Amino acid sequence: MTLKKTKIAIMFSILLIGGVVLVSLWVNLQERQKTLEETEKVPNISTEGADQRLEKIHFVEEKHGKKIWELEAKTIHQFQDQNILLLEDVKVIYYAKDGRSFTLTGDKGKVHQDSKDMELIGNVVLTSTDGYRLKTQTMSYKHLSKQARTPDPVEFEGEQIRLTGKGMLIDMEAKTFKVLSQGKTQWKGGRKG
Secondary structure: OHHHHHHHHHHHHHHHHHHHHHHHHHHHHHHHHHHHHHHHOOOOOOOOOOOOEEEEEEEEEEOOOOOEEEEEEEEEEEOOOOEEEEEEEEEEEEEOOOOOOEEEEEEEEEEEOOEEEEEEEEEEEEEEEEEEEEEEEEEEEEOOOEEEEEEEEEEOOOOOEEEEEEEEEEOOOOOEEEEEEEEEOOOOOOEEO
């Protein structure tokens, strides 16, 4: 009789453990389904006047098998009559001929499709693979000349230097930048210039 009670206890334990596992799996599946539904909700953004709308896009331009630039955005609104794209949560990566790359991000952007020129507005940050970082509020990029420009206050920082000023011109091919006015330089060693 003791053997029979042991078998019943083991069977009961197995059924209990199995039930707990099944309940846990069911709860996890419900949580995952709820999470998937929340992440798949389409943001409510006005598309008034737009001919087309795309979400989570990634464009790449290549020449002779090498990347020239990449564009990522959360949403794009295309206006065919004006040949422009309006972007949200923008990231552009430009690949220089010398192997360096520059990443430009901003809240909103406008791309002129015919010229590939671009304007960014809001929390604009430009970083380079050699450790430089520029922060400003607006930035325009001219594709033909490979130049970026802003009239706004800028903060530029590298490993050895911190620079602030108003307005900046960056030439990515010539590897130069120019603060347009009110420039102040601070070496990381503490001296001001």
